[in-house]
Amino acid sequence: QAFPRLKAFTNQTLTASSTSFQIRIMSPSEVKYMQQDDSMDGEVASDASTDDQMESALGRTQSQLVKQKTVQQVAARINKRHRPVQELVNATRTLLGRSPAAAGALEEVERQQKIARNLGEDLVEDTLALDSLANLFADDRAARKSALADIDSLTDQVDGAKASLLKRRREVEQARLAGEEQLRQSHEPDAVDEHEEDEDEEATNDDEMQSDDAEGEEAAE
Secondary structure (H helix, E strand, O other): OHHHHHHHHHOOEEEEOOEEEEOOOOOHHHHHHHHHHHHHHHHHHHHHHHHHHHHHHHHHHHHHHHHHHHHHHHHHHHHHHHHHHHHHHHHHHHHHOOOOOOOOHHHHHHHHHHHHHHHHHHHHHHHHHHHOOOOOOHHHHHHHHHHHHHHHHHHHHHHHHHHHHHHHHHHHHHHHHHHHHHHHHHHHHHHHHHHHHHHHHHHHHHHHHHHHHHHHHHHHO
């Protein structure tokens, strides 16, 4: 019995403080419809959040994949350079332990200098490739930093080998010049003896000619 009176009451227009309010109790079908509408709004919000996550992942794939791949490729190349750099360092030490006048020393120094030059150029190219990358993700920045530190270490070893090889080349060239000068001086006495023999022979011929002239004059008298 109270429900009809409540429904009739809520359908009435109330006036308070010059403001009009109208209160109405919704039917069960209206309540169900609004619940369904709220559920759909929640699904739309969830779909929007999923789309944002997909866009974020897609952004990494589109804008950062090339940079990430570059960092990985450079890091792989640097790992392969450790062995040739160590071989260069060992070969340089071996050359420093030999006599500058040893046979083939200059040729070996030149060969190692060429290797050092090529390695240095490769490391410079790797550095430039990494320096050209910007706006990297955190893990890519860490990998780039590690690769640059590795390059610095290898570059120091190559530069040290270059300086040692340059010094040894000068020593080898000086030793070669000294050997050639010694060889030249060792042949000079033979040249002097030959020159003296030629002079003696010319003097003998002159004496013989003078003797023949004197005999001819005597015969004429």
